[in-house]
Amino acid sequence: MRINTFFYSVGQGLKNIFRNGMFSLASIATMSACIFMFGVFYILIANVNMAVQNVEQGVAITVFFEAGLEESRIKEIGEDIEKRTEVKEIVFISAEEAWDSFKDVYFEGNEDYAEGFTENPLEDFANYEVYLKDVSQQTGLVTYIQNIEGVREVKQSQAVADTLTEFNKILSLVSSGIILILLCVAVFLINNTVAVGISVRKEEIAIMKLIGATDFLVRFPFIVEGIIIGAAGAAIPLGLLFVLYDKIVLYVAEKFSLVGSMMDFVQPQVLFRGLAPVALILGVGIGLFGSMWTIRKHLKV
Amino acid sequence: MIKLEHVSKSYSAGIPALNDVNLEIEDGEFVFIVGSSGSGKSTLIKLLLKELEPTEGSIVINGKNLRKIRRRHIPKFRRNIGVVFQDFRLLKDRNVYENIAFAQKVIGQPTKNIKKKVPAMLSMVGLAAKYRSYPKELSGGEQQRVAIARALVNEPSILLADEPTGNLDSNNAWDIMKLLEEIHEHGTTVIVVTHNLDIVKVMKKRVITIQKGVVVSDSKQGDSSYED
Numbered sequence: 001m002r003i004n005t006f007f008y009s010v011g012q013g014l015k016n017i018f019r020n021g022m023f024s025l026a027s028i029a030t031m032s033a034c035i036f037m038f039g040v041f042y043i044l045i046a047n048v049n050m051a052v053q054n055v056e057q058g059v060a061i062t063v064f065f066e067a068g069l070e071e072s073r074i075k076e077i078g079e080d081i082e083k084r085t086e087v088k089e090i091v092f093i094s095a096e097e098a099w100d101s102f103k104d105v106y107f108e109g110n111e112d113y114a115e116g117f118t119e120n121p122l123e124d125f126a127n128y129e130v131y132l133k134d135v136s137q138q139t140g141l142v143t144y145i146q147n148i149e150g151v152r153e154v155k156q157s158q159a160v161a162d163t164l165t166e167f168n169k170i171l172s173l174v175s176s177g178i179i180l181i182l183l184c185v186a187v188f189l190i191n192n193t194v195a196v197g198i199s200v201r202k203e204e205i206a207i208m209k210l211i212g213a214t215d216f217l218v219r220f221p222f223i224v225e226g227i228i229i230g231a232a233g234a235a236i237p238l239g240l241l242f243v244l245y246d247k248i249v250l251y252v253a254e255k256f257s258l259v260g261s262m263m264d265f266v267q268p269q270v271l272f273r274g275l276a277p278v279a280l281i282l283g284v285g286i287g288l289f290g291s292m293w294t295i296r297k298h299l300k301v
Numbered sequence: 302m303i304k305l306e307h308v309s310k311s312y313s314a315g316i317p318a319l320n321d322v323n324l325e326i327e328d329g330e331f332v333f334i335v336g337s338s339g340s341g342k343s344t345l346i347k348l349l350l351k352e353l354e355p356t357e358g359s360i361v362i363n364g365k366n367l368r369k370i371r372r373r374h375i376p377k378f379r380r381n382i383g384v385v386f387q388d389f390r391l392l393k394d395r396n397v398y399e400n401i402a403f404a405q406k407v408i409g410q411p412t413k414n415i416k417k418k419v420p421a422m423l424s425m426v427g428l429a430a431k432y433r434s435y436p437k438e439l440s441g442g443e444q445q446r447v448a449i450a451r452a453l454v455n456e457p458s459i460l461l462a463d464e465p466t467g468n469l470d471s472n473n474a475w476d477i478m479k480l481l482e483e484i485h486e487h488g489t490t491v492i493v494v495t496h497n498l499d500i501v502k503v504m505k506k507r508v509i510t511i512q513k514g515v516v517v518s519d520s521k522q523g524d525s526s527y528e529d
């Protein structure tokens with residue numbers, strides 16, 4: 001393609017957009033709404049995902065033994081558990097260690113109270129902390145461990161991670177649905193915008209064809225129009241989201257410093273490095289698709 | 302050379318718009334095509350532009366069989382044929398200069414060439430002074446001159462004109478015809494569809510008469526068997 005042809009097409013594409021301004025504006029607005037929703041869901045899902053990961057890393061199964069179980073048997077149990085493929089790590093916590101960490105947490109600042117205990121109240125609370133590679137395998141492992149002889153009780157803390165994962169699934173479904181509907185509306189509007197552009201320029205297109213314009217030259221301005229609408233429709237919500245997200249993260253971090261430390265936010269820069277290209281490709285893709293579809297339908301050159 | 306062999310064209314089941322037309326037009330000829338309304342003249346022009354495909358027969362232009370030209374080569378083929386219509390078909394939102402430059406832009410001419418070529422065309426059709434006017438500010442004759450300049454700016458070897466004087470008064474019609482003759486004298490093959498039998502008689506060119514899709518006469522000296 002000649003440079004001349006390229007600039008001609010881009011110029012014509014821009015001209016089209018301004019010539020039917022209302023349609024273009026409606027298209028860009030719908031597109032923006034669509035990408036904005038997409039961005040909101042993307043941000044939510046990314047953050048919940050990170051929370052799931054955080055929770056998962058801390059999730060462990062705690063295995064307690066029957067009272068007075070011999071040390072050698074405890075060791076055997078430990079070896080059995082360690083052999084399982086889904087186990088990442090297993091740590092033995094003796095009764096003394098269990099009591100120490102309990103004291104640390106519950107008698108913090110009042111260590112004197114703990115002095116009252118002459119015997120270890122957690123004598124029977126020696127345990128294994130078992131860390132998994134993947135929480136989804138937890139239930140199976142728990143069943144297995146419960147059936148080992150000498151095991152009194154297995155405690156698990158999957159619930160939080162499960163809830164979050166479940167929440168993310170629902171979120172993904174709902175967002176896919178909404179985004180799909182918005183995508184259809186966006187494609188429909190771009191379709192119409194380009195169709196109006198084509199009908200306005202019918203005369204010109206007919207003349208172009210008679211003079212010997214290539215199909216490409218006739219079509220390209222409309223493709224440019226679609227791409228520009230798509231790109232604008234992606235860039236606007238991206239900018240808006242970036243500003244908003246930054247503000248919200250800062251606000252939450254300040255007002256709820258406690259929550260902030262418990263539930264980290266994905267850093268805006270990291271988040272938008274992922275979101276921006278996806279949103280732009282989505283926007284430009286829809287623009288391209290919408291305009292090409294219309295061209296096929298209305299521009300039989 | 303333009304050669305039609307047994308060319309027929311039917312739009313739908315019914316009487317064909319053209320029926321077994323055989324024609325040869327040499328390079329550099331000036332030909333009138335006459336015939337009453339609905340006889341198939343415009344259909345013939347459209348066939349020559351490959352806007353339509355003949356139902357039967359073959360059309361060969363400058364050694365190329367139109368049926369064998371691929372879709373993507375049609376633009377290149379059309380650049381060798383200039384075309385002018387009764388209703389001028391200028392772009393209303395562009396001035397005279399831009400309308401002619403448009404034809405050059407479409408075929409990818411660099412701006413440098415366009416800037417030389419367009420004024421030359423404008424002075425040839427006698428509109429050098431009006432290059433900034435918009436179509437609605439021009440008379441019919443002037444608009445047709447712009448259309449002719451646009452048709453010729455890419456230097457086609459063939460000029461097709463479908464009733465170029467149909468919307469003009471007799472003075473303007475004569476001016477346009479003289480312009481077409483001048484173009485013919487420069488070596489371009491000119492094919493003019495017209496209802497203006499006075500002009501046809503005076504100009505003494507080859508006249509092809511079509512009636513109901515059939516070529517009923519083909520005379521060298523401005524005679525036509527058809528009375529309007």
Ligand SMILES: Nc1ncnc2c1ncn2[C@@H]1O[C@H](COP(=O)(O)OP(=O)(O)OP(=O)(O)O)[C@@H](O)[C@H]1O
Binds near residue numbers: 312336
């Ligand atoms: N697109 C079309 N679809 C169906 N029939 C058509 C079409 N175009 C032309 N015709 C028919 O074909 C015949 C020839 O039409 P054409 O336009 O070639 O006539 P013409 O000689 O140019 O007439 P005029 O002098 O009025 O311009 C007419 O009967 C017309 O009704």
Ligand SMILES: [Mg+2]
Binds near residue numbers: 343463
């Ligand atoms: Mg006609």
